[in-house]
Amino acid sequence: MTTSEPTPEMVAFYERRTEEHIKRVRRCLSVMASLTDYADELNERARVHDASKYGPEERIPNIWLSEYHRCRCAGEPFSYPEGMEECVRSAIDHHMTTNRHHPDFHADPNDMTDVDLIEMVCDWTAMSQEFRQDGGSARGWADETIGNRLHLNDSKRQFVYAMIDLLDSNLDSDV
Incomplete structure (x- = not known):
């Protein structure tokens, strides 16, 4: 593990960027909660979305990733300090495997629930x-x-695109 500490400016940028991302995701999840039968689950996902980015496994590496x-x-x-690029890769892996809205959380991405897929669409948005x-x-x-890194069956793929269309047609474009 590297001992390079991020600057206060890097920390401030990371916190602002992450808060803005989470706010965007929450807004999208709120829209989808109002349009689907998954309101309670989507509102709960909004409450906890990307909380792991503030945990010890992810915070410092994600500050460096945000700076990148x-x-x-x-x-x-830009160049990472010695050892940090590996820490960033490890933090990304941790994030992807501990958050249900990432396909890597699941042994098979086709095991993702509708709520997982909707949150993934909101994250991508x-x-x-x-x-x-x-x-x-x-x-x-x-x-x-989809079809490259993410192999979904036809039903899941169609659901994802339907959710994208639903969100796009109900989300104000001023975000």
């Missing part, structure tokens, strides 16, 4: 909004992921 993304978007050079991709829709993430 900030520099990449700003066209600034929030990322699309942050990176100003695809008009803030999860469709681009789905197109790139």
Whole structure:
């Protein structure tokens, strides 16, 4: 493990970025809660979404990962301190395997529940909004992921795209 501590500016950026992401996901989950039969479950998912990013396994590596993304978007050079890239990979793995809305949590992504899939769509939507991709829709993430890294059966794939369409048509575009 590296001893490189992030700067206060890096910590502030991470906290702001993570809070904004969670706020976007919560907004999407709230919309979906009002449109589906899963209101209670989706509202609970909104309450706990990405809480692991603040835990000891993920916080420091995610601060460095956020700095990587900030520099990449700003066209600034970036390199991880010695040992941190491995810590970031480990934190990503931890996040993906401890949060139900990530396919890696499940032995088979086709075991994901409708609520898991809706939260995944909301997470993808929030990322699309942050990176100003695809008009803030999860469709681009789905197109790139499903069939490549994420192998869903036809029913699950159709459900994901139906949820993207439902969210896109009911979400204000000012996010």
